[in-house]
Each structure stands twice: as C-alpha cells, then as structure tokens.
Amino acid sequence: MNLIIQAPHSIAAVHLNHLAKLAQSKQREQIAEHVYRLPEAQAHPDIASYCFEHQLDYGFVPRGRSLKDFGLVVMDMDSTLIAIECIDEIADMQGLKPEVAAITEAAMRGEIDFAESLRRRVALLKGLDEHALQRVYGERLQLNPGAEIMLAKLKEHGIRTLLVSGGFVFFTERLKAIFPMPIRWKSLTAN
Secondary structure, three states: OEEEEEOOOOOOHHHHHHHHHHHOOOOOEEEEOOEEEEOOOOOOOHHHHHHHHOOOEEEEEOOOOOHHHOOEEEEEHHHHHEOOOHHHHHHHHOOOHHHHHHHHHHHHOOOOOHHHHHHHHHHHOOOOOHHHHHHHHHHOOOEOOOHHHHHHHHHHOOOEEEEEEOOOHHHHHHHHHHOOOOEEEEEOOOO
C-alpha cells in the first residue's frame, strides 16, 4: 500500500520522516509539488492525528493505482468542501446557535436520526428571509484549503465530482455556478 501525504504548503522533512517511521516505509518519493508517496506503508493509528496536527492530508492508495483509474469523487458540502456548517452559521447570525447545536449533538449521539434533526433545526429558522442566507454565503462561506486546486485537478483528469448535501440548495447552487461541469451536484434537501 502507498501512503500519500500532501499539503497546500511545503512539507518539512521531519514530518515525512516521522510518518515514514510510523508507516514502516523505507522510502519517500516526491510525486508533485507538496505531494509525497511512501511506498509499502503499513497503517498505524497515530498517522491520522499526526497529519491533523500538522495540517497534512493523507490517504492509503493501493500500489499501481493512479488518477486515471478513478471516474468519480463524491463529497459532502458542509465541513468537507466548505469550511463551515451552513445551518450553524445561519443560526449563529440569528442568535439561535445553542439551540441548533443541541439538536445536532443529539443526532450525533444517535438519539434522533438525521432527517428528524434537520427538520427540527430548520423549524427553528422558520420565517427567516433569504437575506440571512446571502449574508452567510457572503460573509462566512469559504472553501476548505486546497479545494479549488483539487477540483481543478479532477477536472483536468476528466474525473467527475458529485457534491451531496443535507444542507440548503441556496448554497449548493451558488457553488455549482463557481465550478461548472463536469462537476455534478445533488442536493438531498427540500428547498
């Protein structure tokens, strides 16, 4: 298995050496700017936390696989493609973040399912006009670091992208306008 390490910035040799040691890989190969391959790597429970702490992306990829072997990347919108949870930011602007967060936490604990938690959170925002959504989009929505580069590279290699969201069509439609085809967008929400 190859361990791929990448970042939107230079990766210090000390980090690559530490990850190689954790993964028991005897080599490291630079395969692009800020991207390294550690061949014959083994999984280790500390790799994820180390990469998180040092703002590094990582993934295990079977030997012999390359981008041409993939045709579709599917990702969530909130806290994946973008750096915020839209509904939390809307609630925050309306002074309702604690109430919305409590419902989210109940869903995370398995006390209520996603559909019910979404209904409850949206009900708290009933009557809100579209201006509040526009404020969140304009003032708080940011792509996660590296998202634009990733989307451009996927497009360059002919890989389609599917964005799914349990959030609001308002946001997915605006993101769709920024990143035209071959990206496909599917919102799993009611308007």
